Amino acid sequence: MxxxxxxxxxxxxxxxxxxxxxxxxxxxxxxxxxxxxxxxxxxxxxxxxxxxxxxxxxxxxxxxxKPAPYTVLVAYQVTGDGTANITYLDNLKDGQEQNTSYGHRRKAHLPWHASAHVTPDSGPATVTVQLGAGGGHASCRITVRGREVQMATASRAYGRAVCTADIPPRQK
CATH class of the missing domain: 1.20.5 (Single alpha-helices involved in coiled-coils or other helix-helix interfaces)
Incomplete structure (x- = not known):
């Protein structure tokens, strides 16, 4: 069976x-x-x-x-005579990884300029100029996409000027 x-x-x-x-x-x-x-x-x-x-x-x-991150070209300028301490937003290293960081230039000889590719996620682009004990005059200027956004002037001993600009989002 x-x-x-x-x-x-x-x-x-x-x-x-x-x-x-x-x-x-x-x-x-x-x-x-x-x-x-x-x-x-x-x-x-x-x-x-x-x-x-x-x-x-x-x-x-x-x-x-990965697609390249969206960035905007920001240009920083500091004019004046002598030297100044400068701090600025520089949030991309090697154009690949997003790293919000600040560039520092101690006793930078004026005039001085730099540019950086900045993402909107990094917050506003900023450049700060601070004079030393000897004082003097120095102006900062910031441009985004070739258009001047802000200008400020520092004077006297330890005078300070700050220029800031919002980073526009990607245009659709």
Whole structure:
């Protein structure tokens, strides 16, 4: 009695195999007819298109590469005579990683200028100029995208001027 169940399963498997062979035979005869009609050139054309699309995907669709962060060019200028201590926002290093940091120039010889690519996430762009014990006059100026945003002047001993500019968001 235990042999009847496996025999039924074997009969079903044999029927399924026969049906699968019949389908394969019909499909293979259709493909043989198509290949003999269109031939190898069609197969090569399809393979060529696949290679081109794959190459383009590797070239332009890097996948692992992060898009460059949105930045705005900010220019800082300090004019005057003598030297001054200068601090300014410089939030991108090597144009890749976003790092909000400040550049410091102690006893910088005037006139002085610098520029930085700044993201809106870093807060306002700022340049600060502070005179020493000898005083004098110094002015700071900040431009965003080539347009002057603010100017300020420091005078007397330890005089200080601060120029600030908001970084505009990405234009849509």
């Amino acid at each position: 235990t042999t009847t169940a496996p025999e039924r399963a074997t009969d079903q498997d044999a029927g399924t195999e026969a049906a699968a062979e019949a389908v394969d035979e019909v499909l293979s005869s259709r493909w043989k007819a198509r290949l003999s009609k269109w031939g190898v050139p069609a197969l090569l054309a399809v393979a060529g298109v696949a290679l081109i699309v794959g190459g383009l995907a590797l070239t332009w669709g890097g996948g692992d590469q």
